[in-house]
Amino acid sequence: DGQWRFPEGPVGSKRFALAVQAYEDRRFRRHPGVDPFAVFRALRDNLRERRTVSGASTLTMQVIRLSRKGKDRTAGEKLLEAALALRLELAFSKDSILSLYAAHAPFGGNVVGLPAAAWRYFGRAPDELSWGEAALLAVLPNSPALMHPGRNRDALHVKRDRLLKRLWREGVMDSLACALALREPLPEKPLALPRGAPQLLDRLAGEGKPSAWRTTLDADLQARATAVLERHRAELEGNGIGNGAIIVLHAPTGRVLAYVGNMPGATSEGRDVDIITSPRSTGSLLKPFLYASMLEAGELLPGTLVPDVPSRIGGFTPQNFDRGYEGVVPARMALARSLNVPAVHMLRDHTIERFLYLLRGLGLTTATRSSDDYGLTLVLGGAEGTLWDLAGMYAGLSREARRESDPTYEGSKRRLFFPPHVLSESSEPSRTSAFDEPKGRDPIGPGAAWLTLQAMAEVARPDADQYWRQFNSSRWVAWKTGTSFGFRDAWAMGVTPEYVVGVWIGNANGQGRPGMTGIQMAAPVMFEVFNLLPATTLFHRPSYDLTRIPVCPVSGMRPGPNCPRPDTVYAPLAGRRTPVCPYHRLVHLDQTGAWRVHDGCESVASMRHEPWFVLPPSQEWHYRRRHSDYRPLPPWRADCEEGAPASGRLRAMELIYPRGGAKIYVPLDLDARRSRTVFEAVHRDPGATVYWYLDDDYLGSTREFHKMEADPSPGPHVLLLIDSRGERLEYHFEALAGGETRSGE
Numbered sequence: 001d002g003q004w005r006f007p008e009g010p011v012g013s014k015r016f017a018l019a020v021q022a023y024e025d026r027r028f029r030r031h032p033g034v035d036p037f038a039v040f041r042a043l044r045d046n047l048r049e050r051r052t053v054s055g056a057s058t059l060t061m062q063v064i065r066l067s068r069k070g071k072d073r074t075a076g077e078k079l080l081e082a083a084l085a086l087r088l089e090l091a092f093s094k095d096s097i098l099s100l101y102a103a104h105a106p107f108g109g110n111v112v113g114l115p116a117a118a119w120r121y122f123g124r125a126p127d128e129l130s131w132g133e134a135a136l137l138a139v140l141p142n143s144p145a146l147m148h149p150g151r152n153r154d155a156l157h158v159k160r161d162r163l164l165k166r167l168w169r170e171g172v173m174d175s176l177a178c179a180l181a182l183r184e185p186l187p188e189k190p191l192a193l194p195r196g197a198p199q200l201l202d203r204l205a206g207e208g209k210p211s212a213w214r215t216t217l218d219a220d221l222q223a224r225a226t227a228v229l230e231r232h233r234a235e236l237e238g239n240g241i242g243n244g245a246i247i248v249l250h251a252p253t254g255r256v257l258a259y260v261g262n263m264p265g266a267t268s269e270g271r272d273v274d275i276i277t278s279p280r281s282t283g284s285l286l287k288p289f290l291y292a293s294m295l296e297a298g299e300l301l302p303g304t305l306v307p308d309v310p311s312r313i314g315g316f317t318p319q320n321f322d323r324g325y326e327g328v329v330p331a332r333m334a335l336a337r338s339l340n341v342p343a344v345h346m347l348r349d350h351t352i353e354r355f356l357y358l359l360r361g362l363g364l365t366t367a368t369r370s371s372d373d374y375g376l377t378l379v380l381g382g383a384e385g386t387l388w389d390l391a392g393m394y395a396g397l398s399r400e401a402r403r404e405s406d407p408t409y410e411g412s413k414r415r416l417f418f419p420p421h422v423l424s425e426s427s428e429p430s431r432t433s434a435f436d437e438p439k440g441r442d443p444i445g446p447g448a449a450w451l452t453l454q455a456m457a458e459v460a461r462p463d464a465d466q467y468w469r470q471f472n473s474s475r476w477v478a479w480k481t482g483t484s485f486g487f488r489d490a491w492a493m494g495v496t497p498e499y500v501v502g503v504w505i506g507n508a509n510g511q512g513r514p515g516m517t518g519i520q521m522a523a524p525v526m527f528e529v530f531n532l533l534p535a536t537t538l539f540h541r542p543s544y545d546l547t548r549i550p551v552c553p554v555s556g557m558r559p560g561p562n563c564p565r566p567d568t569v570y571a572p573l574a575g576r577r578t579p580v581c582p583y584h585r586l587v588h589l590d591q592t593g594a595w596r597v598h599d600g601c602e603s604v605a606s607m608r609h610e611p612w613f614v615l616p617p618s619q620e621w622h623y624r625r626r627h628s629d630y631r632p633l634p635p636w637r638a639d640c641e642e643g644a645p646a647s648g649r650l651r652a653m654e655l656i657y658p659r660g661g662a663k664i665y666v667p668l669d670l671d672a673r674r675s676r677t678v679f680e681a682v683h684r685d686p687g688a689t690v691y692w693y694l695d696d697d698y699l700g701s702t703r704e705f706h707k708m709e710a711d712p713s714p715g716p717h718v719l720l721l722i723d724s725r726g727e728r729l730e731y732h733f734e735a736l737a738g739g740e741t742r743s744g745e
Contacts (some may be wrong), residue, residue, distance in 0.1 A: 004193065007212035008103040008117035012093075013126035016114060016173050017098055019138035023163050025059040029094055033060040035084035044629050058102050058282050060085040062141075066104045077086045102126075105141035109190065119194065121187040131177055132184030135163045137310050153186055155577075160186075197273035199261025200422065216255035216425040221248060221532060225258040227443040228528045229574035233263055236505065241516060242268025243508045245275035247391045248527060249420050249500040251398040255424040258529075259497075262508075270508025279366045279384035280489045280504065283518060284338045285360065285481025286379055289393065289444070293358050294350055296448040298574030301549065302332040302455065303556020305583070306342035309618045310656050310680070316376050319343040321483070327617060327623025329555050332451075336458040338481065340380055347379045355379070357441055362393045362417045381484045390493060391502040392420045399494050400442060400449035401539045417442055447545035447572040453478040454539075460715045477530060481518030488512040492522035501529045534704060546570045554613050557581040557588040585650075587612040587633065602640065617654035621682040632684060641725075653690065653721055653728075656680040665714065665736045681706040681721055681729075693720040 011017050014433060021028045027035050038056040057065070062085045067264050072076050074459060081523050088097065107117035114137060118126045129137070139159045161182055169176035194203065197217060204213050225246050236244065243266060248258035261274040296298045304483075305328040318340045319640060325341065334342035352371040359367050366384045374382050396417035403416065446451075456478035475496075482491035490505040505521040507513070514588045549571045552563040558576075559566040562584040571578075590597050591609040597607060614633050615623055624630045633650065658664050683690060684707060692699040692708045695717055699708050712735040721729040 001281050003110045004116040004120060004315075004369070005112040005275050006103070008099065009101045009115070011099050011114065011126065013114065013118070013129050013134055015129055015131055015134035017139055018099070018101065019131075019135045019167065020098075020141075021059070022172065023135075023138045023172065024062070024142070028059050031058060033087075033089035034058060034082045037573045038605070046288050056204045057081070057086065060088055060097050062616050063097055063100045063104070064088060066101070073345050077180045093516060099114040106144040106381045107137060107140045108144045113360075116193070119235055119336065120190040122583070123191045130181065130184060131164065131167070131173055132181035135167070135181065136160045137187065138634060139163055144587060157186060160561075172426045196226070197259050197261070199276065202272075203261075203274055203277060204423075215422050216250075216257065216424050217259060217422070218257045222258045222260070224532050225529050226260050226264050228525060228532070229260055230526055231424045231528075233265060236263070236521070237266075237268070240511075240513050240518070241505060241521065242266055242504045243270055243273070243275060244503070244525070246525065247276055247420075247500075247502045248388050248529060248533070249391050249395050249502075251395045251495070251498055251500050252402075254392065254418060254420045256394055256420050259384060259422060268507070275504055275508065276387045277427070278508070279386055280506070281381040281392065281484035282383055283381045283484045283491050283610065284340075284343075284383040285336055285385065285390055285480060285482040285491050285493060286364075286383065287338065287343050288397070288456060288480055289358065289362060290343065290346055290350060290379055291331060291455065292397070292444045292448040293449055294331075294346060294353065295572055296444050297350075297579045300331050301351060301551060301556055301558070301571050301578050301739055302569055302573050302608070303330045303452055303551060303620045304578065305329065305555050305557070306331050306344045307335055308334070308339060308341050309622055311341055311344065312657055312662070313344065313348060313380060315550055316344070317540060318376070318380065325622040326626055327619040327621070330518070335452070335455045343379045344376050345375055352376065352378055352617070359383070361421055361443055363389050364393065365389055376642070377627070381489075387504050388420060390491075391500050392491050393417065394495050394502070395420065395500045396442070397444070397449045397453060398497060398500060398539075400446050401442055401453050402497050402544065403446040404544060415442055417444075445545050446542035447570070447574060450539055450542050450546070451570065451572075456480055456495070474529065477527075479523070479526065481523050483517040483519075486512040487514060490516050490518045492523040492526040494530060496536045497539055499533050501532070501533075512569055531731055545572060547573055547575070549575050552581040554583055555581040555583050560584055562586045564611060583613055583615060584611050586610070589634060590637060593642070596634050597637055597640045600640070601637065607643065614650060617651060617684050618656055618682045620684060635676040635685070650684075651686045652725070652727050653723055653729050654682055655721065655729060655731055656682060658696060658719075658731065663734045663736055664712075666714075676711045677735075679708045679710060679719060687721075691722045693722070694718075696720075729739075 025035070027037065035056065035058050039059065041056070061081045064081045065071070068077075068081070092100075102114040104113060106112055107114070107121075112118050113122050114126050117137050117140070118124060118129055118133075118206045121137070122129065136156070137154070152204070164173075164181050167173050168175060173181070181186055196219065200217075201217070225248060229244050229246055232244070237240070242263065244395050245261045246258060246260040247256065249255065250257055255375075259276060261276050262271060295302070307704070308320070308326040308329045310325060320340050321338070326339070329337075329339060329342055331342070331346065336347075354372060356367060356371045356374065362383055364383070366386060368391065369644055399416035416435075441662055457476060459479060477494045477496055479492065479494040480495075483489065488506055488510055494501045501503075502521040503526045505525065507514065547570070548568045549564040550559055551557060552559045552570060553567045554563070556569075558578055558580045560581045564584075565582050587610050588594065588597055588602075589610060591608060592604060593610075612631070613634060614620075620630070620632065624632065664677060679692070681690060686704055689701050689703050690706050691701045694710050694712060702708060714735050716732065716734050719731045719733065
C-alpha cells in the first residue's frame with residue numbers, strides 16, 4: 001500500500017516501551033482499557049478551554065482507532081472506541097496490546113510501525129535503539145504529520161527532551177543516561193531500508209505467500225557473497241557484462257545459504273531480474289549427469305575411450321571449444337576437460353530420450369520440449385535451465401556421493417535429488433518433509449555420483465589468474481564450468497560434501513560478449529565464494545556401491561584376450577557388463593618386428609606375436625598427433641601383401657565427410673551460384689596417395705592431407721576413393737539443392 005511497514009511482532013525495544021507509556025499512557029499497566037482519571041482530566045481541560053485539547057485516549061483505545069481507519073473523530077466514535085478497548089483488554093495481554101500499537105502506529109511520512117521507523121530513521125533494529133532514539137520515536141505517533149523529522153525540528157526536539165527529562169524524574173533512567181540522550185542529534189532524513197536479498201524478497205512476494213518469511217539464508221554469508229560480486233562488477237561492466245548471480249546451498253539439506261539474484265549496484269538493463277530463476281542455456285553443465293548415468297547403467301567405465309574426431313551426426317557437427325581433436329579420449333578426461341565431441345557421441349549411445357527423462361527426474365523443470373526438438377545439442381547447451389534447478393541437481397550428486405559415508409544417510413532408500421528450499425522448517429514444513437518421503441532409489445547411485453565428482457575434481461585451475469591464486473588450493477572442490485553458444489552465458493558450479501556454489505555471469509538481455517566463458521568469468525567468482533566457507537572433508541568412497549573391475553590399461557575397457565596386463569578400477573556394479581576392449585589385436589610380425597606377415601609367406605615358428613593397440617583410421621590420425629608413444633600398425637612385408645588373410649586386413653582409409661547415406665546441403669553463394677562442398681578422408685599411411693572419383697568422374701589425387709572440393713548436382717551420388725595400394729572405399733550420399741529443406745539430415 002505504499003507504506004514502509006514490518007509484520008506484527010513483539011515490541012523488541014524495552015526503552016521504547018517505557019518511553020511510549022510515559023508519554024502516551026502512564027497508567028497503561030493499571031487501567032482496564034479506559035482510564036477514568038484521564039477522562040475526568042480531559043473533561044475538565046476541555047470545559048476550561050471551551051475546545052477539545054485532550055482526548056483521554058489510552059494506548060488500548062489508540063490501537064482500536066488505528067484498526068478503524070478513516071472513522072470521523074466524533075463523540076459517538078469515541079464511546080465506541082472505549083467499549084472496544086474494554087473488550088480488547090479482556091482478550092489480549094498488556095504486552096500484546098503494546099505490540100499491536102508499536103506495529104501499526106504512524107511514524108511520519110509513509111513509515112508505519114516501530115521496526116520500520118527504527119530502520120528508516122536510525123538504520124538499526126528496535127532492540128538497538130538508544131534512549132534518545134527511543135524517546136524520539138515515542139513522541140512521533142502523537143502527531144506524525146506535524147512531527148516528521150524532516151521539518152519542525154525545533155518542536156520535535158522540545159517534545160523529545162521533555163520526555164527524556166520525565167523519564168529521568170520518574171527514575172526510569174539515571175542522570176548520566178539522560179544527559180547523554182539530550183545531546184543526541186535528531187535524524188537528518190529517512191534512510192534506505194536494508195535489502196540484503198532483494199530478488200528473493202520480490203520472488204517470495206510474487207508467489208503470493210504470507211507477508212513474513214523466515215528464510216534459511218546466512219545473513220553474514222549473504223552479505224559477503226554480495227560483496228564478492230560487487231568487487232567484480234567494475235571489471236565485468238568494463239567488458240560489457242552487466243549481470244551476475246550467486247547461489248550457495250547447504251548440500252546435505254538443500255537449504256539456501258546465500259541468494260544473490262543479480263549484480264548489486266548494476267546500472268545495466270535487466271538489473272532487477274532474478275537471474276537465479278531465469279532459464280538460460282546450460283552450456284556444458286549437464287555433462288556430469290550424462291557421465292554418471294552411463295556409469296550407473298553399465299555403458300562405460302571411467303577410462304573407456306570415447307571418439308573425439310570431426311563428426312557429422314544427422315546434420316549436426318559438434319566441435320570442441322579449442323577446435324582440436326584427440327582421436328579418442330578417456331570418458332573421465334572428456335568430462336574433466338569438457339570436450340564437446342565425446343559428449344555428443346556418449347549421448348548418441350545413451351539416447352536422447354533416456355537422458356531427457358533423467359534430467360526431468362533430477363529436477364530440471366525447464367526441460368519441457370521433446371527429445372527430437374532438443375536433439376544431440378541437449379548436452380551442449382541446447383536446453384535451458386535455471387541456477388536454482390542446476391544447483392539443486394548438483395547438491396543431489398553431493399548427497400548421493402556421501403550416502404554411505406554419512407551416518408544420517410547410511411542404509412537410506414530415500415530419494416536424495418530434491419529441490420533447494422529457502423524458507424526455514426517452521427515456515428515451510430511441506431518442502432522439508434518432502435526430503436523424508438521414500439520414493440525408491442535415485443537414477444544415479446552413490447558409486448556413480450562419487451566417480452563423477454572425482455572426475456570433476458581433476459579439472460586444472462589456471463595459475464595465471466589472480467583470483468585463482470587467492471584460492472586455497474588445498475581445498476577439495478569438484479567443479480564444472482559452462483559457456484553457451486555465442487558467449488551469452490558463463491556458468492560455474494562447485495561441489496563439496498557440505499556446500500554447492502553456483503555462479504552465472506552474463507547479460508540478462510541475452511547479449512553475448514567475446515571471451516565471456518565460464519572458466520574466465522564465473523569460476524573466479526565461485527572460488528572466491530568458496531573461500532568464505534569453512535573447509536570440508538573429502539567424500540569417502542561408497543564401497544558398498546562400487547566394485548573393482550579389471551580393465552585394459554590403454555583403452556580403459558574390460559580387457560579382451562589380446563590386452564596387456566590389466567589394471568583394476570572402481571566402478572558401479574553394472575560396470576561388469578560394459579563392452580570388452582575392441583582395440584587390441586594380435587599382430588604377427590617377422591623377426592625384425594618391422595613387418596607384418598602371415599603363414600602364407602612366413603613360417604609360424606619364425607613369427608613374433610604381439611598384442612597391438614589399433615585405432616580406426618580417423619581416430620588414429622588425430623590420436624598420433626597428440627600421443628607420440630602411439631605405434632602405428634606395421635605394413636605388410638612386400639612378399640606378404642599377396643594372399644594376406646581378410647581377417648588381418650584393417651581399413652587404411654576412412655571418410656570423415658560425408659558419412660555413408662548422408663544428405664548434404666550445397667548452399668548458394670551471394671550471386672545465387674551453387675557453392676562447392678569439401679570431402680575429407682584420412683589414411684593410416686601419411687605418405688599414401690588417394691585418388692578421388694565422383695560418379696566415375698575423376699576429381700584428383702591427394703597426399704598427406706586428404707581433402708577434395710566438388711560440386712555434386714542435386715540427387716544421389718557415389719564417392720569412390722582408391723589408394724596407391726589398391727584399397728577402395730565407396731560411399732553413397734545425396735546432395736540437396738540450394739534452398740531445399742534439410743529435415744532429412
